[in-house]
Amino acid sequence: MRERVRAWRTAGIAVLGAAALLTGAATGAAALPAGPVTGAAAGDDPGDGGPDGGGPEDGGDLGDGGGPGAGGVSSPTRADLMKAIQGTAFAYAKYRAYAAQACRENLPDVQALYERVARVELREHLAEQARLAGLAGDDAANLRAAISGASYEAKAMYPGFAAQARAAGDRNAARLFSEIAEDEAGHRARSARALRALEYPSSGASVPVGPVARSVSVPEGSPQVSSRTLEDLRAAMRGEALAHARYGLYAEHARANGRPRLAMLFEHAAQVELTEHFAEEARLAGLVRSTAANLCESAAGETAEGTDTYPGYARQAAAAGDRAAAERFSEIARDKLRHAREFKDALSGLRANCPDGG
Template sequence: MRTVRMTSTVAVAALVLTFGQPARAAAPTVQPSTRADALTAMHGEAFAHAKYLAYAQEAARAGQTAVAQLFTRAARTERYDHFAAEADLIGFGTDNVANLTDAIRGEEYEAYVMYPAFARQAVADGCRAAADLFTEISVDEAGHAREFRAARYAITHPGADQNFPVGTRVTPVPIRAGLPKCAGQTQANLDAALHGEAFANAKYTRYAENARATGQARLGRLFDNAASQEIGEHFAEEATLAGLVRSTDANLRDSINGEQYEATTMYPSFARRAARVGDASAADLFTEIAGDEAGHAYAFTLALINLG
């Protein structure tokens, strides 16, 4: 795991103590444009992580073990190296109460606004399978919101019942390769939902890590279990409807295109912008990750050639 170097623009860390948690260092300071770019990158890395795990599953099903292992390694790099380093850069997810508040807000939006609207659109587009799935997921997200609210109350009220729910870990649902099952706006909504679920999975695992580091083991379990449903059930079922996974040949081509874009366009532009505003450590990080993504593109290209 890389360590992000701080620049002179970073304020001296201050120690805080909140709701019985161990003292934590204050979040590092970066310019707003750098923070926005880091968050954009984190969304991309979270989606790549989830997508590559799906591609690995298909390669394994087809007996292409080496390619499956390549996708799995790349997925771990995206989440546990790139996403994690970018989160460290901006101090993302370092306060349990703030994390719960963010989770509640996100889950309630999905449960009562986003997914019901997607379900209505799916009915209009004639895709009953998507309408049913969106409705089912909205119920799950409402349940997550209730659990997160109970956890926040327990943490913020000394002497309150600490036996708040820890959720249930779900068994992953296989993703079936194939063409999209819907069209029109519903297909676009499936894509948006896939990105949202992938990011929720990544940030909840980040929140779980912080909870355990601050002595909140039950909260860590709650976030981990919610994360398991976001990727293992919601993302997986949406991926099947969206036609996310195709043949290993097509999956490799998609991965090469994505990695080349990040290596040659996205991360270099983020690095230049960070350098211009004086965030030298961010510029260094973005440049380093660009090099990693170029390496992924090369490895995927070799794998594609070997499929022949």
């Protein structure tokens, strides 16, 4: 079980595209170079980043960034907030899948527990971390961040994953990665059209709303790919979970600004990321196991975050003088330990034990 928890943590380091997206709206720039934007998906929209077709702005590191959305915290604290946001977004998506498995096993109490903890992760932990980090900018900045992120995934990340999967003989994964790259190109083009409509209202451009997502189930299973492709799937899942959460924040911002069609564009994109992309990747990665195994993994992860990760973030924030962030990190650490106890109690109720005795 410890190996499984360690593997999920390691996967988070590989999400370069997701890391870029985290700083995009807050700084008005992408943290990774998007590269030249060419071809039909790019078009000549203002969202391409200017006459040369490059990304909004190149350069910058994860966790760095000033600008109007930076949230007023130090760079080290903001870096920790960004890492926390990535982990929280993944926990929400994962716990939803675990809740569905508990439902299939006719364990309504465990299902309700996972659903409740997932809501806390998204509506409390992630929302507050995003506010402190200044994750969402104005609507135009959010669209530019979406364009940059989708462009990176469509042109670099997913094609690279697909090539590696083909080389490893993982044909289903290669096909899925290629399909998601096409989806991301479509989202990038729709976001560019929306940005044009927003910035040039006299152009006659309208804000598209995007396709309605399919719902893909994630049954219990083992990984269906090689170890190398599994690493890419785990990285991709974290990126999709993050995109779902980020687009949800952007949608709330757009709706509050009186732009319901833009809110729908972000909401539809968010659901595609979660119920299609994340779910399809999770099926191949063997994310979901039996409910007993899921509870073991959840309890171990929440314990590690509550005893090590978040207290460490809190100490660093306090040392940097970021009092509000330090207090919030400490509160989340307490929540994590409470959730760990609840998962362990649920496991005891099943009269089950973890393989390592945890």
